[in-house]
Amino acid sequence: MSEPRYGIWIPVYGNCGVMNHPLEPRDASYSRAKNLIQLAQRCGFTTTLIAQHIINPRNQELDQLETWTTAAALAEATNSIEIIAAVKPLLFHPAVLAKMALGIDAISRGRFAINLVSAWFRPEIEKLGINFLPHDERYRYSDEWIRVVKALWSGEKVNFQGDYFQIDDLKFSPSSIAKPHPRVYVGGESEPAQELAAKEAHTFFLNGRPMEVIRETITQVAKKTQFRSQPLGFAMSAFVIARPTDEEAEAEYQNLRAMVLAQDDRSELLKGVDSEVVMFKNMAKYPGVGSNGGTAAGLVGSYETVAHRIAEFTKVGIGTFMLQFQPFATEMERFAAEIIPRVQALTVDSEAMSTTGCAYANLKIGTRG
Numbered sequence: 001m002s003e004p005r006y007g008i009w010i011p012v013y014g015n016c017g018v019m020n021h022p023l024e025p026r027d028a029s030y031s032r033a034k035n036l037i038q039l040a041q042r043c044g045f046t047t048t049l050i051a052q053h054i055i056n057p058r059n060q061e062l063d064q065l066e067t068w069t070t071a072a073a074l075a076e077a078t079n080s081i082e083i084i085a086a087v088k089p090l091l092f093h094p095a096v097l098a099k100m101a102l103g104i105d106a107i108s109r110g111r112f113a114i115n116l117v118s119a120w121f122r123p124e125i126e127k128l129g130i131n132f133l134p135h136d137e138r139y140r141y142s143d144e145w146i147r148v149v150k151a152l153w154s155g156e157k158v159n160f161q162g163d164y165f166q167i168d169d170l171k172f173s174p175s176s177i178a179k180p181h182p183r184v185y186v187g188g189e190s191e192p193a194q195e196l197a198a199k200e201a202h203t204f205f206l207n208g209r210p211m212e213v214i215r216e217t218i219t220q221v222a223k224k225t226q227f228r229s230q231p232l233g234f235a236m237s238a239f240v241i242a243r244p245t246d247e248e249a250e251a252e253y254q255n256l257r258a259m260v261l262a263q264d265d266r267s268e269l270l271k272g273v274d275s276e277v278v279m280f281k282n283m284a285k286y287p288g289v290g291s292n293g294g295t296a297a298g299l300v301g302s303y304e305t306v307a308h309r310i311a312e313f314t315k316v317g318i319g320t321f322m323l324q325f326q327p328f329a330t331e332m333e334r335f336a337a338e339i340i341p342r343v344q345a346l347t348v349d350s351e352a353m354s355t356t357g358c359a360y361a362n363l364k365i366g367t368r369g
Helices: 030-045 065-079 095-106 124-127 135-153 191-200 211-225 245-262 266-272 305-315 328-338 340-367
Strands: 004-011 046-048 084-085 112-116 157-163 165-168 185-187 205-206 234-238 241-243 300-302 322-323
Touching: 004 030, 004 266, 004 328, 030 046, 030 328, 046 065, 046 165, 046 322, 065 084, 065 095, 084 095, 084 185, 095 112, 095 135, 135 157, 135 165, 135 191, 185 191, 191 205, 191 211, 205 211, 211 234, 211 305, 241 245, 241 305, 241 328, 245 300, 245 305, 300 305, 305 340, 322 328
Parallel strands: 004 046, 004 322, 046 084, 084 112, 112 185, 185 205, 205 234, 234 322, 241 300
Antiparallel strands: 157 165
């Protein structure tokens, strides 16, 4: 079992998910994003995800951090952490996006990646006068879109004739620093999302779910990757509540859950959600705290409990954990101090046991008469 990577969701809405903790500022500014990511880098986190909305999906009167200008600035403000910017293909022509991404790739010296999101919030597309394609067609559009982007990242001259895009004798220079190109993360819970990830992604990004659901999903997606030259990685979103004891963690969970129930008004959001999006169909199955699955992943408990659960998720294939906290800075520091070292110890113990087992097996084979 190898040690996982840890990342944070940048709070692009000014909070984390649906609640506003009394100790957490409702602040969607670049300044706050920079301070959090620099703290995360010092704490040993190695990646971050900046979700993309151009208006706040809960209320367009609320602040909303812009993703791509933020990604470029954070690339300059950091020196080791991976910067993942989410992108909705309906909002960008692939050639324009490819060139922007190459610029951030250069600023970051190869630390830039994209999270391909085929969109679920109808108003931010329709208010621009853009046709909001049906669910499955959005994935077909995204498939063609990312093939154009990857071709242009290569530095080769591109001619492409597809259903949605026609590229004529176009070449970008310089090509990407990241080789063979910036990483591509793809998320989603539908069959088209899994198919797209298996075909085009470096990493499939799962919403937080119980262990048995994650194991089943990884097995299902892995079956679709038989023709890939490189293995598909897996990442998972999760909201963490860690305390010295399970009882203290559960008490904090109940406290945060009460805040969610008191403050959560999803009326505007739900009016704009595409009814075919599987993630929202599953929300009622996995209630909890945080967005994109949040506490459904079960990272709630004592330091030992949370560390062992992370280790178990790692065993079934999760290589990256994209995490949420409330209040963000203090809980992120707690995670770095209490959980990361415990997972490291579990990883070392697992590798030692594996090595010992192999040595013992070799010894038996070597002495067999």
